[in-house]
Amino acid sequence: MIKFYYNLAPNPTKVALCLEEMGLPYEPIPVDTRKGEQHAPEFLAINPNAKLPAIMDDGVTVFDSNAILLFLAEKTGQFLPANTPAERGPMLSWLMFVATGIGPYSGQAVHFRGFAPEPKEYPLARYNFEAQRHWGILNTRLADRRYVLGDTYTIVDMAVWGWARMASFVLGAEEYAKLPHLARHLxxxxARPAAARALALKERHSFKAEMDEEARRSMFPHTAR
Structure with missing residues (x-):
């Protein structure tokens, strides 16, 4: 059985959706980042980057959420486009667009708005702009397609969904209202049953909610130096 190390952030949530969509049996193992559990030697042996999510599948360890989606899709043959250069090229491009653009810029926009010390005008302006730009590109992509790659639901849509659930929070209601095609996709x-099951993971474990000094040291260790 797959061991799924998770918390409730966007990246683990999209892996939860993938596992549920594929009908794969898995054991969810919570890792509370506000308590510093991602820095424990047991978890670092699984993911030396100390980030969530990670999986262990029959002795194989995979970390990074987009790598996990691709690994599981190739293993099961599910939720992939046709295995041709013409189909795989866009799939890889848009999957990496989420991995290197949507996720990082959205995460940094939230970080600088809510957690970074002053002064932060320049980084906040930069990351807000880049988050808006990336979400705008995706909104345009979805304007004439049901899903990111066309008519077929794939792991790319799962990758988008993990972050799209937070897009209104990342961008603010006014900017999010400018992305109707993204909202329709979300x-x-x-409405998919697998999404409801993935979100139900939050009922299985009570993660620490307080952003106290312990949480800040655990999540932002550079501030403790």
Whole structure:
């Protein structure tokens, strides 16, 4: 059985969706980052980057959420486009667009708005701009397609969904209202039974909610130096 190390952040949530969509049996193992559990030697042996999520599948360890999606899709043959250069090229491009653009810029926009010390005008302006730009590109992509790659639901849509659930929070309600095609895509995936099961993970474990000094040291260790 797959061991799935998770918390409730966007990246683990999209892996939860993938596992549920594929019908793969898995054991969810919570890792509370606000308590510093990601720095424990047992977890660092699984993921030396001390980030969530990670999986262990029959002795094989995979970390990084997008790598996990691709690994599981190739293993099962599910939720992939046709295995041709013409189909795989866009799949890899958009999957990496989420991995290197949507996720990092959205995460940094939230970080600098809510957690970084002053002064932060320049980094906040930069990351807000880049988050808006990346989400705008994706909104345009979805304007004339049901899913990111066309008519077929794939792991790329799962990758988008993990972060799209937070897009209104990342961008603010006014900017999010300018992305109707993204909102339509999010609503459609939200209605899938697998999405409901993935979100139900939050009921299985009570993660620490307080952003106290312990949490800050655990999540932002550079501030303790």
């Amino acid at each position: 609503e459609e995936i939200n």
